[in-house]
Amino acid sequence: DQQVKQNSPSLSVQEGRISILNCDYTNSMFDYFLWYKKYPAEGPTFLISISSIKDKNEDGRFTVFLNKSAKHLSLHIVPSQPGDSAVYFCAASGPASGNTGKLIFGQGTTLQVKP
Amino acid sequence: DVKVTQSSRYLVKRTGEKVFLECVQDMDHENMFWYRQDPGLGLRLIYFSYDVKMKEKGDIPEGYSVSREKKERFSLILESASTNQTSMYLCASREYGQPQHFGDGTRLSIL
Numbered sequence: 718d719q720q721v722k723q724n725s726p727s728l729s730v731q732e733g734r735i736s737i738l739n740c741d742y743t744n745s746m747f748d749y750f751l752w753y754k755k756y757p758a759e760g761p762t763f764l765i766s767i768s769s770i771k772d773k774n775e776d777g778r779f780t781v782f783l784n785k786s787a788k789h790l791s792l793h794i795v796p797s798q799p800g801d802s803a804v805y806f807c808a809a810s811g812p813a814s815g816n817t818g819k820l821i822f823g824q825g826t827t828l829q830v831k832p
Numbered sequence: 833d834v835k836v837t838q839s840s841r842y843l844v845k846r847t848g849e850k851v852f853l854e855c856v857q858d859m860d861h862e863n864m865f866w867y868r869q870d871p872g873l874g875l876r877l878i879y880f881s882y883d884v885k886m887k888e889k890g891d892i893p894e895g896y897s898v899s900r901e902k903k904e905r906f907s908l909i910l911e912s913a914s915t916n917q918t919s920m921y922l923c924a925s926r927e928y929g930q931p932q933h934f935g936d937g938t939r940l941s942i943l
Contacts, residue, residue: 818928
């Protein structure tokens with residue numbers, strides 16, 4: 718029972734275009750969501766987050782959208798660059814985590830940005 | 833910058849061996865975590881610790897144990913390694929209210 722799902726294992730986009738990565742969750746108690754990026758042979762690095770009191774958060778080329786009614790979030794990268802090619806994980810947490818910071822991760826989506 | 837250091841990048845062990853994976857963070861973080869990453873399964877939490885000598889099971893603790901004797905160090909122990917524990921192991925630490933910071937991982941192969 719995967720509580721956080723990334724249903725697209727891979728995505729290929731042309732340089733300069735928009736990349737949209739999707740994530741669905743089942744637990745309506747989740748109230749904080751994060752995106753991490755992972756290059757091969759490196760650990761994941763934090764990219765952007767959003768609290769459930771917002772529906773959008775923007776940081777440079779990266780924007781995360783949250784649709785609570787649909788239990789869906791998406792990461793938009795505009796414009797996409799070849800250096801964005803990586804595996805992207807979404808993650809969620811909720812009140813049940815308390816102050817432990819425990820996260821539930823999705824399966825990951827591999828993004829390839831072609832020059 | 834937060835630095836989370838995992839002692840080995842690559843490790844090869846034999847079935848039945850006791851295996852120790854070490855993780856050290858330099859930012860005095862309270863919370864530390866051990867995950868394994870497998871294709872198609874994402875990151876799955878094995879154990880986490882919210883203080884020295886305090887630990888809690890994650891989603892897949894079977895076959896593993898942990899030790900946190902000092903705040904900066906969190907060790908993952910495979911009591912008797914098996915081939916299904918071949919995986920990428922990732923350690924993370926976190927300051928309260930902040931995102932987790934990850935080490936570069938240990939790719940463990942059990943033969």
